[in-house]
Amino acid sequence: MNGTRVKGGATMGARRLRASLKGWGGVAAMAVVCALVAVFALCVPLSGPRTVDGQAVAQSARVKAEKAEEDCEAPEKQTLSPSSADGDTIQAIKNRKGEKRKLIVGVDQNSYRWGYRDPNSGKTAELEGFDIDLVHRIAEDILGDRNAVQFKAIPTDQRIPAIKDGRVDMVVRTMTINCARIADVAFSAPYFKTGQQVLAPKSSPIKGYDDTLAGKRICTAAGSTAYSTLEADKKDGKLPASTDISTTVPNQLDCLVRLQLGEVDAVVTDGALAASQAAQDPTVQLKGDAFTAEYYGVAMKKDADDLVRRVNQILVDYRKDTANGWQASYGKWLSATLGRDPEKSEPPAPQYLRTT
Template identity: 75%
Template sequence: MRARRLRTGLKGWGGVGAMAVACALAVLFALLLPVARADGGSDGTDSGGHGVARGSQARAAEECTDPEKQTLPPAGDDGPTIDEIRGREGEKRKLIVGVDQNSYRWGYRDPNSGGDAELEGFDIDLVRRIAEDILGDRNAVQFKAIPTDQRIPAIQDGRVDMVVRTMTINCDRLTDVAFSAPYFRTGQQVLAPKSSDITGYDGTLAGKDICTAAGSTALSTLRQDRADGRLAEGVDLRTTVPNQLDCLVRLQLGEVDAVVTDGALAASQAAQDPTVELKGDAFTTEYYGVAMKKDADDLVRRVNQILVQWRADEAEGWQRSYERWLSRTMGGDPAKSEPPTPPQYLREG
């Protein structure tokens, strides 16, 4: 029987006291938010009414190979999407970007930074670089905090120009949105208490309850692995949450035995809570990309050009952002996290 206790020792946003407050608030919101309980079956359907659409998406995904390469070549030309962004007047002349505000070192608000605790992190650096290139002002950004399961709807509904939120490029998502070239390499990994007998993505997960974020690559991967017989027997996948950080709270409360998410995010969460750790190696290879509307070809090309420049900038580019935000959680050697060099652009405009 699982222990129903709150794990102590949360740290990592610059002070134990501040993080205690942040954790308490996170627990409160998590308890108030209903947990989405999917049926946990092996039929591969997601909650939220997407069952009908997934049939055609699955067929399209079967024809997709190397999703990280399915993007347009870089170019600096303007087009209708960029013209629309630049045409906004006054205070509205900003790039509207969907981000996370709860992912430590990626997109988060540091309560110890003073003032308004502005968003900061690796993804935020990239957003500001894009805004500087398109609008000439790195601060010309309207950030919109969106949950994991709302990333694609926010793009399709026109609520944001793009999403920069540790979003994995995969074949299913390419049926709904366009992606830039990869800007970060990662893979799915298991996060569990240090005291747990779980050793990784293996038979030690048998009979365990695992938390994932609704609409995440982790959830779809686990469901597919169960359908293919690769997931340990008796794993319960019913606990899904709107935001991935909520899984850490569930783990701290003893409501689940483990979390599966991108290794980069898991490393940040392990840095926040010294009672949990990554178990085993990453069991997939995936890439983060900037997501945009499918028909925003000019914006996709421009973002890909910006990514080339960002990677090449030794002073304030990709390497500097890694050192600033991620070296403390992922290690000083960024080689395993670097996207493919050179990137490939296989999509035809």
């Protein structure tokens, strides 16, 4: 949930690092979805306490971003070269016994077509989506079993704490690679390209990320790059001073509910997520073009070098596999919301500038 500027160069990019659901029955159906989530809580427990003060989390992220930007450029390139070798981290995962011999991965269970439970699937509402496909591929490569995964539902503002505390081996959760975050965790090479966009009701006078946001209430996820960008732009006068950005939530989907309830006027989030939410709710739409360019990566512990290298090798192979890899997953989950041509969502050829 929760980038760099499309225009303006690397310096500006570093500084910026910082209703009805379709087929689900609207706000009322959210109660049904939540009930389903509760039923499966034993399978996918919420990891760690939610942050009460989202503003404090966002403020902390902003301070880190300001500190990191001085020495950071092109964060999506700050990763290790690929390798299939097993190191200490991977060996520890393989040495887990019995039912515990699984890859522990932090994911989302509320992001439509990324990581979510479809109550209309007719199955057991298993987690599915683009991110989930990637997790299964990683588990298959490391443990020889695509289902050898323990999923943990992680709120947006708990992604980094979950990694640092060792509650998960990695997070695969539409997580943007940026300078502030690479100070805390290690990222893989990018596996998806997106950008921040505005989501608002179709009837709204809001036209995009511009002066039409004056006097409007915007919702973002706490600890997200969306909030960091809004805060920086408001400070620099690039966002109207009267724009209210005080509404933050633990999970990005909560913003859609706030929008449906009329508690906010717009949502700012990754365009890939916003497009999925527009597909869920036909009364809302994307307003204007993406105003940043950013990349999703798999996040891991800073010192898990062998795991980072292994994931980067898996990503190389995953993108080459046209039958069952990246393109197939895009076609299955995202083409309906982002378009049949995946070119604009494909990350650039990876560069591995991190050496230690």
